[in-house]
Amino acid sequence: MIEIKNVSLWLGDDFQVLKNVSTRFQKGRTTVICGPSGSGKSSLLRCINRLERFQKGEIIVDGLSVRDPKTDIYKLRKNVGMVFQHFDLYPHMTALDNITLAPQKVRCLSRQTAESKALQLLERVGIMDKANSFPAQLSGGQQQRVAIARSLAMEPKIMLFDEPTSALDPEMIGEVLDVMIDLALEGMTMIVVTHEMGFAKKVAQEIIFMDHGEIVEAKNTSDFFNHPDHPRTRDFLNRILSHV
Amino acid sequence: MIDYNFDWGIIWQQPYGPLFLNGIKTTLILSACAWILAFCLGILVSVFRVSSSKPLRFFGATYVEVFRNIPLLVQVFFWYFAMPSLFPKPMELWLYDNISNLPFFLGILALAFYTSARVSEVFRSTLLSVPHGQYRAAYSTGLTPYKTYRFVVLPYAFRLSIPPLTTEFLSCFKNSALTMTIGVLEITGTTAYIESFTWRGLEVTTAASFSYLVITLCIIALMAFVEKKTRIAGMIHQAR
Numbered sequence: 001m002i003e004i005k006n007v008s009l010w011l012g013d014d015f016q017v018l019k020n021v022s023t024r025f026q027k028g029r030t031t032v033i034c035g036p037s038g039s040g041k042s043s044l045l046r047c048i049n050r051l052e053r054f055q056k057g058e059i060i061v062d063g064l065s066v067r068d069p070k071t072d073i074y075k076l077r078k079n080v081g082m083v084f085q086h087f088d089l090y091p092h093m094t095a096l097d098n099i100t101l102a103p104q105k106v107r108c109l110s111r112q113t114a115e116s117k118a119l120q121l122l123e124r125v126g127i128m129d130k131a132n133s134f135p136a137q138l139s140g141g142q143q144q145r146v147a148i149a150r151s152l153a154m155e156p157k158i159m160l161f162d163e164p165t166s167a168l169d170p171e172m173i174g175e176v177l178d179v180m181i182d183l184a185l186e187g188m189t190m191i192v193v194t195h196e197m198g199f200a201k202k203v204a205q206e207i208i209f210m211d212h213g214e215i216v217e218a219k220n221t222s223d224f225f226n227h228p229d230h231p232r233t234r235d236f237l238n239r240i241l242s243h244v
Numbered sequence: 245m246i247d248y249n250f251d252w253g254i255i256w257q258q259p260y261g262p263l264f265l266n267g268i269k270t271t272l273i274l275s276a277c278a279w280i281l282a283f284c285l286g287i288l289v290s291v292f293r294v295s296s297s298k299p300l301r302f303f304g305a306t307y308v309e310v311f312r313n314i315p316l317l318v319q320v321f322f323w324y325f326a327m328p329s330l331f332p333k334p335m336e337l338w339l340y341d342n343i344s345n346l347p348f349f350l351g352i353l354a355l356a357f358y359t360s361a362r363v364s365e366v367f368r369s370t371l372l373s374v375p376h377g378q379y380r381a382a383y384s385t386g387l388t389p390y391k392t393y394r395f396v397v398l399p400y401a402f403r404l405s406i407p408p409l410t411t412e413f414l415s416c417f418k419n420s421a422l423t424m425t426i427g428v429l430e431i432t433g434t435t436a437y438i439e440s441f442t443w444r445g446l447e448v449t450t451a452a453s454f455s456y457l458v459i460t461l462c463i464i465a466l467m468a469f470v471e472k473k474t475r476i477a478g479m480i481h482q483a484r
Contacts, residue, residue, distance in 0.1 A: 051380050074386045082384035088377030092400050092476050101395055102385035136478035147381075154385055 001027040001158065001189055002048060007057035009043055017043045018054065019213040030190040032200040035210035036236065041193040045160050049080045062157060078106060081151030085163040087143040089135040095146045096131040099153045121149040125179050141172030148179055159183065161192040195240060201225065209233045254444045255451045267434030268455055274352055274430060275420040279413060281356035286363025291393060293364065294371050311361035317422055319358055323350040324426040351423030359416045366408045370401040403474050410467040414460050431455055
């Protein structure tokens with residue numbers, strides 16, 4: 001579904017964020033990417049839908065090359081939903097309008113169709129009653145659920161989550177994770193950058209550990225937690241799991 | 245004691261009363277046209293200045309520096325005394341002969357281009373304050389750059405721009421006075437004209453000042469109304 005081949009990304013002239021990263025993500029599977037901050041997790045995610053332009057290597061998403069200038073990047077992005085750490089809802093629109101904008105302007109759905117679809121999605125993420133609220137009137141957890149609904153409204157084949165719960169108060173993390181768990185169980189192809197190891201254990205099939213712009217270890221979930229090979233992985237796991 | 249006999253009636257008297265009212269009308273139409281033009285051009289140029297295309301950025305920067313760094317009076321002179329002679333001679337003569345209110349139209353252009361450079365700087369500063377996440381969110385759903393600006397970035401930036409835009413709107417309106425130098429009979433021009441016939445400088449300049457004040461207060465009220473109407477619920481603290 002997504003194939004990443006020898007991707008290198010530099011920000012500026014001398015700061016290399018990704019170093020020759022290769023991996024693949026299969027259809028219908030959930031992959032968790034973890035690692036210390038600055039390890040290139042979010043950058044890798046952004047390379048997948050060309051929010052970040054990488055200088056070397058290749059990424060193929062559902063048969064389309066991300067780097068090829070001839071690729072219709074808007075078509076590619078339609079199939080790849082993305083959820084951000086800080087939600088990034090459009091502040092001047094209601095929750096409903098946030099969700100219906102892209103379906104109307106990109107998929108050319110009528111307002112009516114887009115809205116009835118949006119209401120279904122809001123019901124699915126459990127905040128049907130907030131359809132006409134503005135983002136600033138919602139809690140962080142509610143905003144993130146609207147953001148997830150906004151991505152789902154484009155009916156993507158792949159969902160990217162960039163630290164979706166890192167900016168949330170602890171009591172709101174659960175409500176967002178619940179939505180993501182449902183999505184994963186329904187068979188969505190998901191790539192999730194997160195430190196929520198409970199979530200990873202529960203739904204991820206594969207876990208990738210990154211450090212300093214490289215993939216240090218990529219394993220199926222139980223092997224990752226039970227038999228990590230690399231000392232850096234063990235060190236990282238010890239530090240984040242000691243609090244649980 | 246002031247040794248001066250006031251004659252306020254001069255302002256209402258024939259033919260000065262209708263002349264003065266006509267001046268107010270000219271000021272209003274001229275500055276409104278200039279403002280609308282400046283607003284549209286300003287948005288366009290500000291988007292050029294933050295775009296990823298180097299030629300567009302260069303064009304935008306040149307535009308802004310030319311139109312905001314030359315004194316408005318010189319620009320007014322340029323449009324009226326220099327621009328027509330850039331055309332072939334027959335066309336130049338035709339312009340002067342056939343367009344009776346040429347100064348009025350050229351005054352609009354001079355004021356519009358000057359104001360647009362300043363408006364574009366206002367928009368540029370607010371565009372830069374729109375968080376990057378807004379672009380990322382919009383692009384990730386497949387919106388093109390044009391649609392991202394049209395539906396996401398500009399509506400948000402516009403709201404942030406209202407207070408500084410009010411100042412530019414007022415400046416645009418007041419700067420219209422400079423068009424008197426190319427013969428537009430707007431408020432200031434009419435005032436000078438009436439004064440030269442009546443020697444009633446105190447009365448007519450007072451009337452002119454009062455007119456400007458009333459109209460600027462109306463503009464401020466209008467912009468406050470727009471600000472209130474477009475306020476984002478829950479986001480900007482309500483002033484009490």
